[in-house]
Amino acid sequence: MSEPIPPITLPPSQNPQQEGEWLQKSLHRWLNEEFIPEAVNQEIARRAAQIYVRQRLEGENDLGSLVIAILTEMQAFDFSKSFYSEFAIANAVSDLLLDSLGIDRCCGQ
Template sequence: MTQPIPPITLPPVEDAQQEGKWLQSALQQWLDHEFIPELVNRKIAERAAQIFMRQRLEGENDLGSLVIAIVTEMQAFDFSKSFYSEFAIANAVSDLLLDSLGIDRCCGNG
């Protein structure tokens, strides 16, 4: 029988502004690199970072819950000028956070 994936908990927030700036920059770089640099990428990264910072300031440290919040709130974003969707953005945020924590996102823990 397979084991459920254990939750990933981020360390408590120390400087939400710094985390948000880092995430916004990292996400925009990822967006620009994955397809093509577009003006909308800055807006996407800015909005995702705002959602992330607010969630962190409200005490959310669970990565899964942060990803769900980003998917849910990014549904209101107009992606018509982008090749991305709220799901791609939430997955990219998750990957960036896992990378920053040194967690292998490719093949699990075992």
């Protein structure tokens, strides 16, 4: 039987606003590079970063919980002018955070 993937805990936030600014810029860049640049990408990145910062201010350090919060709250966002969905955004945030921590996200490693 395979082993469950252990949870990933982010270090406690020293500066949630700075983390949010980094996430917003990084996500916006990712959104523009993954498909084509769209005006709505800025708003998507801003909203995802807001959710992330609020969660971190509330003391959330578990990556899985952060991803679920972003997924859940982004369901209220109007993606009709975008190629993306709340699932793509939550997954992109997870990938960006894992990359920033130096964690290889390939193949469950």
